[in-house]
Amino acid sequence: MLKHLKESDHILYEMVQDELLRQRQGIEMIASESFVPYEILELQGSILTNKTMEGFPGRRYHAGHEVIDRIETLAIERAKALYRAEHAVVQPHSGSQANHSVYQALIKPGDTILGMRLDHGGHLSHGSSVNLSGKIYKSVFYGLNPETETIDYRDLEAKALEHRPRIIIAGASAYPRFIDYERIAAIARGVEAYFLVDMAHIAGLVAAGVHPTPVPFADVVTGTTTKNLGGARGGFILSRGEYAAKLDKATFPGVQGSMHMHIMGAKAFTFMRAGTDEFKGVMTQVVKNARTLGEALKDRGFRLVTGGTDNHLLLVDLRPKGLTGEKLEKALERVGITVNKNMIPNDPEKPMVTSGVRIGVTAMTMKGALEGDMQKIAGLIDEVARHPQDETVLDRIAAEAREIALKFPLYPGIEEE
Ligand SMILES: Cc1ncc(COP(=O)(O)O)c(C=O)c1O
Incomplete structure (x- = not known):
């Protein structure tokens, strides 16, 4: 597979071989990892990487976009069908970028966001002080009930009433239980906050229907095609139709520049495979x-x-x-x-x-x-x-x-x- 690299850069080639050996011989139990199928390796190493493209299908800033439009449209349509969402943005380079796009789309610097405590299982991009999300926005946090160690929904509601956040975020990196999306959606409605669900860790389970879907309850859902979906290394956003234009614009030109077309191809395949x-x-x-x-x-x-x-x-x-x-x-x-x-x-x-x-x-x-x-x-x-x-x-x-x-x-x- 790396026959040209083997000829031209043996040092790097050997490093990749060492990693291949590690992946083959080890028991991999990092919760955010998966092994992608050959098709993803092929697409991520494909000629699609050569094309520079900005904008959205039919609204491009570079010529030569006919094929690229088809590929991005395919990825969008497959994502929407898989999760029964009204709108999908498939350009985010990662899960974190997807979250930044959502903030950029819906709120202003200095506005308050309410997320799960990092040390209780939340993610850096949900307002941590060491992350851009915690520097641009005022972040407050809810935590777990000390007895059940599950989300303390009363604490969440109390924090929502006290701080009146513009966005309430559900979703975690290290939380082993289902989340009651319906309940958090009701809390968000009560304080007129947007409800964002970050399903990066569980996107495959949700796609397969073995985990409740947040899509009917959230205003916006973000995810990665990487982790539990076992596909392309990147992020995506789903939403109700009413937020479509804002989320597109916040992703490009708001947070990102050109698309990663080789990843876009791999995302289209990921969404197809996840429906099988x-x-x-x-x-x-x-x-x-x-x-x-x-x-x-x-x-x-x-x-x-x-x-x-x-x-x-x-x-x-x-x-x-x-x-x-x-x-x-x-x-x-x-x-x-x-x-x-x-x-x-x-x-x-x-x-x-x-x-x-x-x-x-x-x-x-x-x-x-x-x-x-x-x-x-x-x-x-x-x-x-x-x-x-x-x-x-x-x-x-x-x-x-x-x-x-x-x-x-x-x-x-x-x-x-
Ligand atoms: C809940 C959650 N959201 C977002 C991310 C960030 O994804 P990425 O590493 O693609 O930026 C992660 C990564 O672990 C995560 O667990």
């Missing part, structure tokens, strides 16, 4: 795998935040195990199991240490892993947690982890050296 029965089967399995892994970890004495999961991820509180997220992440990486350290609600540790790990099953499920594999992976995670510094144990587990990973050939057509 095969994809629905994979997403159904994702949910089963996440539940199985959660139960298997609980059986081994791990505590799950909220006690379980409704989606593709688990948030594991490691305090009962006497471990930090940093320590377990490192020990798991040593054996080829990739997870990320993650803050748990009201975490006493610093963000670079944390008391938890976030574990996702999308990537391994896309490779073909089933419930039995999840049971085995839970056993390996448990052994690593019990012996994080025992090199002999870790060597043995690394071999077992590799064996599980290699059961699922990744890109068998791509050569490896």
Whole structure:
């Protein structure tokens, strides 16, 4: 696949080969990752990258747009059909960019936005002080109920009434439960705020109908075609028709310049694939795998935040195990199991240490892993947690982890050296 690169830049070629090997031999459990099909690799490496284009189909700033118009229209129509949305913007380069477009479209600098606390599972682009969203807009946050560890809707409503935000945001990076979109929509209506749902993490589950859809309840929905959708590396926006012109204009020229046409092609394919029965089967399995892994970890004495999961991820509180997220992440990486350290609600540790790990099953499920594999992976995670510094144990587990990973050939057509 990289035969020209191999000839002209062997240093870089070898780095890509090393990463291919890592992806093949490892158990990938970063919750925002997936393995894309060959078609996405082809499209993202295609000649579409050569075309510079700004504007929207039929309203372009460069000549030679006939084919590009068709591709963007196809991506738009497929996104709308998949999610039953009235309008779609498929140009955002990422999920964060999509959120910035929405703010730019609907509110003014200095206006208030209300999002979920970052350390309770929210995302940087929902108003964090280190993100542009928190610098341009006044951000306030709602959190989780300390007992249930699920969204504290009363707190959300109280914050909405107190601060009268212009936008209320639902959606998270590390939240394992369904969100009551209808309830938040009612709160937003009560304070005359727009309701934005960021479904970046769960866009595949929603497309497959194994997770409630926010589309009927939200004014605007953002997402990524990357993570749980297993497709192009980029973002998108869905909305009711009334916001169409504003969202288009905010994306271009508001936040971005030219489109990434190779990604646009890959997005069109992503939205088509996500509507197939095969994809629905994979997403159904994702949910089963996440539940199985959660139960298997609980059986081994791990505590799950909220006690379980409704989606593709688990948030594991490691305090009962006497471990930090940093320590377990490192020990798991040593054996080829990739997870990320993650803050748990009201975490006493610093963000670079944390008391938890976030574990996702999308990537391994896309490779073909089933419930039995999840049971085995839970056993390996448990052994690593019990012996994080025992090199002999870790060597043995690394071999077992590799064996599980290699059961699922990744890109068998791509050569490896
Ligand atoms: C909820 C949520 N929104 C937005 C994003 C940002 O997406 P991107 O990395 O494409 O900017 C993420 C990324 O993890 C996310 O979890």
